[in-house]
Amino acid sequence: MLSCPRCQASLEPNAIQCPRCQLTLKAHGHPGIPLYRAEGEESLCAICRYDADDTCNFPQRPHAQTCTLYRSLNQSLTPDLPSLTLRERLGLWLRSHRGGIALASLLLLSLLIVLVQQ
Ligand code: SF4
Numbered sequence: 001m002l003s004c005p006r007c008q009a010s011l012e013p014n015a016i017q018c019p020r021c022q023l024t025l026k027a028h029g030h031p032g033i034p035l036y037r038a039e040g041e042e043s044l045c046a047i048c049r050y051d052a053d054d055t056c057n058f059p060q061r062p063h064a065q066t067c068t069l070y071r072s073l074n075q076s077l078t079p080d081l082p083s084l085t086l087r088e089r090l091g092l093w094l095r096s097h098r099g100g101i102a103l104a105s106l107l108l109l110s111l112l113i114v115l116v117q118q
């Protein structure tokens, strides 16, 4: 069971706000947008991947206490390939090689047309 980081009240998984202390738990009032929160005095940025690689341009950097985009330094940005099914991997490969596949298809079609005309 989830609990409020401020008052430890029990929370529903999709709670937007703590029913006891009114702490905001999700961003923009939407249950699908997580709002990450610093624990203690240290800002989230100090342990965020986007601060480490200097790609964050949020104005609250480097002192963010809450953030919707926070990513742990240890968290991978790409899906864990071994956990994907063969079909998901194939879909991922096809999406990332769309240009090459279209070009190869065009060349194959041209070759077929030339062979059929002879
Ligand atoms: S994404 Fe958020 S937590 Fe990460 S560096 Fe930017 S402001 Fe800080």
Ligand SMILES: [Zn+2]
Pocket (backbone or CB within 6 Å): 004, 005, 006, 007, 008, 009, 018, 019, 020, 021, 022, 023
């Ligand atoms: Zn609370």
